[in-house]
Amino acid sequence: MATINSNFLKLKAGYLFPEIARRVKAYSEANPDKAGRIIRCGIGDVTEALPPAVVKAMHEGVDELANRSTFHGYGPEQGYEFLRQAIVDNQFANLGIEADEVFISDGSKCDTGNILDIFGKGNRTGITDPVYPVYVDTNVMAGNTGDANDNGAYEGLVYLECNAANGFVAAPPCDKLDLVYLCFPNNPTGAVATREQLEAWVKYAQENDTIILFDAAYEAFIQDSSIPRSIFEIEGARDVAIEFRSFSKNGGFTGVRCAYVVIPKTVTGKSESGERIPLHRLWSRRHSTKFNGASYPVQKAAAAVFSTEGKEQVAALIEHYMGNAKLLRETAQALGLQVFGGVNAPYVWVGCPAGLTSWDMFDKMLEEAQVVITPGSGFGAAGEGWFRISAFNSRANVEEVCSRLKALVS
Numbered sequence: 001m002a003t004i005n006s007n008f009l010k011l012k013a014g015y016l017f018p019e020i021a022r023r024v025k026a027y028s029e030a031n032p033d034k035a036g037r038i039i040r041c042g043i044g045d046v047t048e049a050l051p052p053a054v055v056k057a058m059h060e061g062v063d064e065l066a067n068r069s070t071f072h073g074y075g076p077e078q079g080y081e082f083l084r085q086a087i088v089d090n091q092f093a094n095l096g097i098e099a100d101e102v103f104i105s106d107g108s109k110c111d112t113g114n115i116l117d118i119f120g121k122g123n124r125t126g127i128t129d130p131v132y133p134v135y136v137d138t139n140v141m142a143g144n145t146g147d148a149n150d151n152g153a154y155e156g157l158v159y160l161e162c163n164a165a166n167g168f169v170a171a172p173p174c175d176k177l178d179l180v181y182l183c184f185p186n187n188p189t190g191a192v193a194t195r196e197q198l199e200a201w202v203k204y205a206q207e208n209d210t211i212i213l214f215d216a217a218y219e220a221f222i223q224d225s226s227i228p229r230s231i232f233e234i235e236g237a238r239d240v241a242i243e244f245r246s247f248s249k250n251g252g253f254t255g256v257r258c259a260y261v262v263i264p265k266t267v268t269g270k271s272e273s274g275e276r277i278p279l280h281r282l283w284s285r286r287h288s289t290k291f292n293g294a295s296y297p298v299q300k301a302a303a304a305v306f307s308t309e310g311k312e313q314v315a316a317l318i319e320h321y322m323g324n325a326k327l328l329r330e331t332a333q334a335l336g337l338q339v340f341g342g343v344n345a346p347y348v349w350v351g352c353p354a355g356l357t358s359w360d361m362f363d364k365m366l367e368e369a370q371v372v373i374t375p376g377s378g379f380g381a382a383g384e385g386w387f388r389i390s391a392f393n394s395r396a397n398v399e400e401v402c403s404r405l406k407a408l409v410s
């Protein structure tokens with residue numbers, strides 16, 4: 001009989017979003033009269049249509065495939081040059097990043113999980129708490145942890161607590177990490193790291209030989225020009241950081257699927273014999289062995305995000321979502337709740353009213369207001385007592401959520 005990867009058995013059964021879906025379904029079945037009123041601000045998924053420039057480019061890509069003379073079969077595994085160059089020119093201008101340091105993929109979820117393929121065992125890995133669950137679960141699957149304790153914290157991971165006192169931005173720890181996941185603007189808390197905070201992390205990484213895995217999926221939501229959009233804006237980051245970016249949240253590609261990893265050739269890890277090996281080389285090998293390229297029409301569509309019309313249309317989408325974030329943020333503040341995020345990020349992170357746990361608040365919002373939020377404790381023990389409201393919605397829905405929240409809390 002085939003044995004299994006028993007690390008999977010360590011995973012906590014109730015992954016956050018299935019549990020949310022289960023409770024919403026149970027409520028809807030028990031309350032059919034209320035089911036139609038439910039507004040979902042739970043999962044961080046975009047809601048608005050693709051920008052017209054993107055749709056046009058995707059159609060053109062499909063038309064090329066429909067004609068023998070312009071047909072494309074397998075493309076380069078690393079992604080088409082036209083897209084990688086557009087990314088470098090538009091997202092990393094003057095940051096010293098080259099087009100061959102960019103790897104196109106079908107999503108940052110996959111990339112942030114798959115990256116563990118190129119790292120060895122026994123790395124001391126830091127994750128923030130609360131955190132995007134993918135970083136944790138992929139480390140569990142890869143065998144980098146022991147079992148979880150009652151709080152859901154896995155033995156072998158170093159949890160960096162984020163809380164109201166540190167503004168949900170963890171400072172580098174005193175002890176040495178080999179790898180650390182940072183995500184700014186943050187999901188779930190909406191926190192952003194200042195230049196000084198990122199400089200402290202890069203300095204820490206240089207001093208401790210740490211690799212920073214920097215998830216910048218939400219960079220497009222940064223409104224404040226003093227906040228870095230890329231870790232590579234920080235001097236020295238080229239030697240210590242890998243950055244993950246996605247078209248999911250700026251271009252609305254959650255259902256289209258396109259993202260990329262930036263691995264400077266100067267970032268290295270250590271072989272068993274102590275030799276420094278560029279991670280770029282390993283990821284290139286991994287990517288071309290296990291991935292056959294994102295689809296051609298999708299890469300055409302992604303490049304259109306950087307066209308003149310594309311940029312304007314994406315800016316309008318961001319403005320729409322950030323208008324929602326502002327309404328949600330101000331409503332929660334006016335109710336006297338503690339609020340983080342919602343300024344340079346599409347998530348508003350709200351303290352539960354006194355005495356309520358995150359799941360209590362989830363149930364209360366569902367049962368009394370028919371609004372689906374995300375319980376903070378689902379992102380880690382330090383998220384207990386908080387909940388996340390997503391700004392990805394129509395304006396009408398957000399206004400309705402605000403009025404229901406007012407009726408519920410005040």
Ligand SMILES: *Cc1c(COP(=O)(O)O)cnc(C)c1O
Nearest residue numbers: 107108109132187217246248259
């Ligand atoms: C949405 C999101 C991503 C992007 O994931 P895709 O697989 O590219 O859709 C990456 N990181 C975080 C933290 C996210 O919330």
